[in-house]
Amino acid sequence: MKPTQPPAAKGGRRWRALPTAGFMALSFAGLCLAGQGAVIPAKAVLAQVLLERAFAKSRSTGAPVKAWPWADAVPVARISVPRLGVSEIILSGGSGEALAFGPTLVPGSAPLGQNGTAVVAAHRDTHFSFMQHLQPGDVVVVETTDGDRASFRVQGGYVVRNDQFAIASRAVAPTLVLSTCWPFDATTQGPWRYVAIAHAQSSR
């Protein structure tokens, strides 16, 4: 049988090992959390690459194409803001899932480029972070998978509560509404939304 260690020494070592393990666990947890956070923008960027590919294919074939086999949303259009160098693929359906990969056309809004109001939403800290730099007069171009191209001019930006927003029911021309959360640098989720309203420019 092995000789047992003196109790004093054991206690001392334990006393010394405890904070070390604690600090190690703390830094590990911290790195995990940071990693988890960092995955979100990485996923957002990577998804856009895949979506761009699916969009191009969808445009040439005319049929909806999923960017990856288990995707629940398909690319419906490309939105770009030439002044800010932004170009992103919009997904159908507004599930939280789809929002992680790109801006989505919110269900209930009009199809893009057609008469009525199309509402496109995306996260304020990924795809739509450019909205804080959007100015009245900026041109937003929307290209649909049908090959249609429409350009919109931003009329202005507004801060609204999520439940106090309404769209015109008798829109006679295509209107585009971009929506994201506000304020842009907030750390928590809240009821405030920032919307930019853009009207179609006559293309011809």
Place this chain on the structure above:
Amino acid sequence: MIPPLAARRRPGSFPRLHRRRAALIARLSVFVLSVMMFSFASLAHARQLAPGDEITSGSLLLRARDGATPSAVQLGTDMDVTVTGLTARVKVVQAFRNTSRDWVEATYLYPLPEDGAVDSLKMVVGQRVIIGEINRRAAAREIYEQAKAEGRAAGLVEQQRPNMFTNRVANIGPGETVLIEIEYQAPVRRISGEYGFRLPLVVGPRYAPSDASAADVAATRAPVLNPRRHADINPVSITVRLNPGFAPTGIVSPYHAIQIVEGAGSTRTITLKDGSTPSNRDFELRWRSAETAPGVELFRERVRADDYLMALISPPESNRRRTPPVRELVFVIDNSGSMSGDSMLQAKESLKLALRSLSPTDRFNVIRFDDTMTELFDKPVLATREQIALALRYADQLEASGGTEMLPALRAALVDDTPHDTGRVRQVIFLTDGSISNEDQMLAALGSNRGRSRVFMVGIGSAPNSFLMNRMAEVGRGTYTHIGDTREVITRMSALLDRLTRPVLTDLRVVTQGGDAEFAPADLPDLYEGEPLILLARASNLRGSITVSGMLDGRPWSRRINLNQAVEGVGVAKLWARRRITDAEVGHRLDQVSAEEAAQTIAQLGLDFSIVTRETSLVAVDRTPSRPQGARLTEEELPLNLPAGWDFVRIFGAPAPDSAQSTEAATDDPSIPFDLPQTATAWALSVWAGLGLALIGGLGLMVMRRRRARS
């Protein structure tokens, strides 16, 4: 009064009926189960979307802006189509499920192909199957009303328009499901070597002109759900058993995702990929033959003492280059409220494509109409570049709103300044969804004013009024083209524009050798490239041959067809009867026969062939009363979906010329509440917090190590 239905059953047929009934009930119960699940889901969804709306049974609501509320009776439809050769047999089962605690009478307005012949009605109540009988319309109505009053389950199928029917089901018990099964025969279409048929799934709300009678308007109208407020209702499942007699290739359904299973030989079974679809747009199936289509296809059927023949005769391909005729074209574009959304876009694109195709020697004009009308030019002008540019700009600025007064536009389009100019072909092209209910007036006006003009109909949208389109094209000796999707504009319009420059066969006549035959249609149309002539005939003893003759590129042409080649075709007799009925209806509209004469002909054909017509209805009545005396019967009109691509607010919210709803809508807030989704991931927060924690941990470790080194 007819004897009780059960008494009419032949005793010998009972076991067979019984077996079939068991199979029917088994099949239907599976279907009902799925319908129930679907309807529960959609009901739950509807409630979630519109928490304020209570579902009240019996009170029919047509709210101006919100549309109708989902009714207590839930409806599911199953369609089973069997295509044999060039005929399609369609079995439609509608399950009416009463979710309320009251006894209910349900009314459902639904569309059928306008050349379909409805000849069978079965009603399943609990374990009983009741077979419907054909009767004169008024008599059928009386039988039904009496059964309804006596508390017996009853079903009635009535024709409101040749492509619009209503089913009434009386005395559906609380929580009960009544199944109505109707069957119809329809021809398969063939254009440019492509075969196809169309199952209309929804009746688009129609515009009634200001002088329409109230009863007629009520019959052709049903409450419509606002798609923004409610989930789609009335799910439909579709199965197509395709047996065209040749190996079909390129089977496509342009508007629905389908699944194709290959069966023995050339048979294919086609189902919807998603199992069922809300009935908000028409289903279409097209296929091709791997072999080249023969010039003549013949089918015959012997019913009672008569022979029936169906012949498809393809015009010869004109392979030499002909100089296209010099033309005068009038484009008529519908910019009424029902066209708003996708339809207007499609119509504009179609018009612009057509304008660009004009050659400088052509003359043209553009007429637009809603409840008003404008002609772009006083009279047709030469298609110079400037004039076309002007017309293109005009087309671009068109916006859909207002009612649909098509008659003045038709009259204007038919005004011909040079009726005797044989050097110029006059063509009128209509771009519309045909959402009107005064079809009779339209056809009468066209029939009496058509002159030398040929009228081409371009049906726009997901559910155009194809009866009007086909009859106008027929009376106007033109063609009907349907565009259901923006992506189809270029292909379909190009095909039409191509055809417009080449009429192939004109002045068609048919003569029999060996016996008399009654042909339908009585007036043979002009034929354009790729379009076959469909000829139906009845004779007491059909043999020998028939000769079809006409003018091909300005020269006489004829073709002799030996009737011995004919193969058995199921349902040819019904199709002949349906076609004769159409001829009688059109004949009356064109004032060729009197109203009484037409009604008599139609009623007789309906009774002889057991077909639902405007003069005859199918009625089924349960023998045993089910509703206890004294229990109240509530009446429900089942709401319809708005056809896909239609804009609810434009149709019901915008000032419409016909009712009080519009004034109410006008004072309403013109905006719709819209919930904006949560759009923040707060990834930066977790990155910073994580890094912060890691930093604290790291610093702690450093401090510990230093302490250890010191001790």
